[in-house]
Amino acid sequence: MSELWxxxxxxxxxxxxxxxxxxxxxxxxxxxxxxxxLQQTPVVRVLPVHEAWLERWPTPxxxxxxxxxxxxxxxxxxxxxxxxxxxxAAATVIRDEHGGQVPSTYAxxxxxxxxxDYTAAAIATFAFGRRQVVLDTNVRRVLGRTLSGxxxxxxxxxxxxxxxxxxxxxxDEETAAAWSIATMExxxxxxxxxxPSCGRCPVVDLCAWQGAxxxxxxxxxxxxxxxxxxxxxxxxxxxxxxxxxxxxxARHRLDVVWAIEDQRERALASLLADGLLxxxxxxxxxxx
DNA sequence: GACGCGTGGGC
DNA sequence: TGCCCAAGCGT
Numbered sequence: 001m002s003e004l005w006x007x008x009x010x011x012x013x014x015x016x017x018x019x020x021x022x023x024x025x026x027x028x029x030x031x032x033x034x035x036x037x038l039q040q041t042p043v044v045r046v047l048p049v050h051e052a053w054l055e056r057w058p059t060p061x062x063x064x065x066x067x068x069x070x071x072x073x074x075x076x077x078x079x080x081x082x083x084x085x086x087x088x089a090a091a092t093v094i095r096d097e098h099g100g101q102v103p104s105t106y107a108x109x110x111x112x113x114x115x116x117d118y119t120a121a122a123i124a125t126f127a128f129g130r131r132q133v134v135l136d137t138n139v140r141r142v143l144g145r146t147l148s149g150x151x152x153x154x155x156x157x158x159x160x161x162x163x164x165x166x167x168x169x170x171x172d173e174e175t176a177a178a179w180s181i182a183t184m185e186x187x188x189x190x191x192x193x194x195x196p197s198c199g200r201c202p203v204v205d206l207c208a209w210q211g212a213x214x215x216x217x218x219x220x221x222x223x224x225x226x227x228x229x230x231x232x233x234x235x236x237x238x239x240x241x242x243x244x245x246x247x248x249x250a251r252h253r254l255d256v257v258w259a260i261e262d263q264r265e266r267a268l269a270s271l272l273a274d275g276l277l278x279x280x281x282x283x284x285x286x287x288x
Numbered sequence: 289g290a291c292g293c294g295t296g297g298g299c
Numbered sequence: 300t301g302c303c304c305a306a307g308c309g310t
Binding site: 034035036037038039040041042043044045046080082083086113114115116117118119122134136137138139184187188192193194222224228 | 301302303304305306307308309
């Protein structure tokens with residue numbers, strides 16, 4: 001029995017955001033789409049795209065029956081467009097192997113394209129009420145601070161951290177699911193990465209990090225990815241041209257958005273290799 | 289386990 | 300401005 005449970009659950013009841021992928025009437029597909037979109041992308045940017053997506057493709061089968069390129073186009077500027085391809089691929093597996101129904105177990109979900117440990121646990125928990133350890137960046141930070149007394153968790157999850165998270169997961173399914181979403185929400189709204197609002201935290205009196213005087217992070221340097229000038233930025237530019245066009249676009253229309261030729265050619269080749277672009281005829285590029 | 293993978297907002 | 304951050308995954 002963790003003393004964190006009650007105050008965190010009470011806090012969630014009062015302060016939770018009313019998001020469209022939460023609630024009793026929400027489909028598992030809506031939850032799944034949200035989890036894909038929320039991988040590394042903030043809630044406020046996901047909201048409008050998620051709404052349009054569910055309107056256009058209300059079921060996995062509807063998406064699977066459409067072209068993958070339409071998924072890439074509808075993904076818009078959410079970033080990491082390979083997620084759109086993987087969501088389409090996952091929808092196809094669901095249509096063909098699961099009778100069109102999003103599977104409900106962690107193992108079945110984990111087998112889907114684009115679904116890793118976090119996403120499988122999140123869908124199983126939030127869509128189906130299963131009892132799983134949901135270990136995302138928010139939960140890791142909250143548990144790191146409250147239980148381990150560190151400002152930030154290690155770069156990657158290790159066995160001890162997973163065991164610790166499992167040890168504080170409530171034993172019954174319903175409470176476990178509530179605990180996971182409440183802890184994530186606390187991390188997102190209060191126990192934030194920078195400038196946490198400890199004055200508004202329901203467990204500030206129990207927090208090991210607070211009790212230790214909020215010591216600064218001492219682990220290995222947290223990597224901040226560069227972006228300007230990278231292949232990734234180049235890929236984004238090239239894909240945007242095709243995404244915003246109607247049919248196939250000629251090579252010269254790509255040439256003008258990135259000046260460095262060898263980098264541009266490398267990025268174009270990688271987009272083709274990833275399946276984000278096709279070359280229907282030599283020198284012309286289109287969505288798949 | 290490290291790395292590559294988009295994009296935009298806040299300060 | 301440049302840095303930091305945002306519900307990770309696949310290789």
